[in-house]
Amino acid sequence: MIITIIAGTNRKNSNSGKIARIIKEKVENSGDEVKLLDLVDMPSELFGPESYGDTPTSFAPFQDAITHTDGILTVVPEYNGSYPGALKFFIDLLKFPESLQGKPSCFVGISAGVFGSLRSVEQLQMVFQYRNAIQFNQYVILPKVNEKLAADGLSFLDDASDTRIDNLIRSFQSFCCYSAKAEIIYQ
Ligand SMILES: Cc1cc2nc3c(=O)[nH]c(=O)nc-3n(C[C@H](O)[C@H](O)[C@H](O)COP(=O)(O)O)c2cc1C
Structure with a gap:
């Protein structure tokens, strides 16, 4: 998977x-293959207005990682009570309607403040739902994220965050397997 x-x-x-x-x-470590799409790697040429009509070929690896996947886990930071504009732009560049359709999807929200990006997660769920993704209803939010990440950024400082992420991964993997068997006819 x-x-x-x-x-x-x-x-x-x-x-x-x-x-x-x-x-x-x-x-x-659990044995599944992972593709990591860090939006910082999107070339700046993608952010021009031309990309809507004639998406540059540099977007192809991003599109490919969404097209050929069994599940999408999005880590979403809270920006002004919502999710980053770059993330919406990324979604808007994806081929319509097939890209997210039928794709199991889940979210991890992070914020500096106390709301843990919950609004961002819920707003993003609406967008993914519009694009016919299969929503996994569980999510993890990490408020005050700067107090939870180790200085080198390689691990969590607290066991609770670590366990919640572990549990989300395990449940989402199971959800992806389950969803793969569903026959859904999109109208
Ligand atoms: C443009 C911008 C807007 C932000 N808005 C919020 C906000 O509304 N609420 C909040 O708790 N934190 C806000 N933050 C802080 C981020 O949620 C926090 O720094 C988070 O770790 C940023 O994620 P990132 O490092 O992946 O960009 C904002 C940060 C930026 C850069």
Whole structure:
């Protein structure tokens, strides 16, 4: 099984990227293949207005990682009570309607403040639902994320965050296997 992990911002050295890498290692240790899409790696040429009509070929690896996956886990930071604009732009560049359709999807929200990006997760769930993704209803939110990440960004400082992420991964993997057997006819 292939799980694609999206680090949902193009901010350099982001906490989302660090947590996405922690999750990547955990998923790989469980035996599944992982593709990591860190939006910081999107070339700047993609962010021009031309990309809507004629998407540059540099987007192909990003599209490919979404097209050929068995599940998508998005790490989403809270930006102004929502999710980053770069993440919406990324979704808007994906081929319509097939990209997210039928794809099991789940979210990890992170924030500096106390709300843990819950609004961002819920807003993003609406977008994924619109695009016919198969929602896994469980998510993890990590408020005050700067107090939870180790200084090197390679692990969590607290066991609770570590366990919650472990449990989400395990349940989501099971959900992806279950979803693969569902026959859904899209109208
Ligand atoms: C543009 C911007 C807007 C932000 N807005 C919020 C916010 O509304 N609530 C909050 O708790 N933190 C907010 N933060 C802090 C981020 O949620 C926090 O720094 C998080 O770790 C950033 O994730 P990143 O490192 O992946 O960019 C904001 C940060 C940025 C850069």
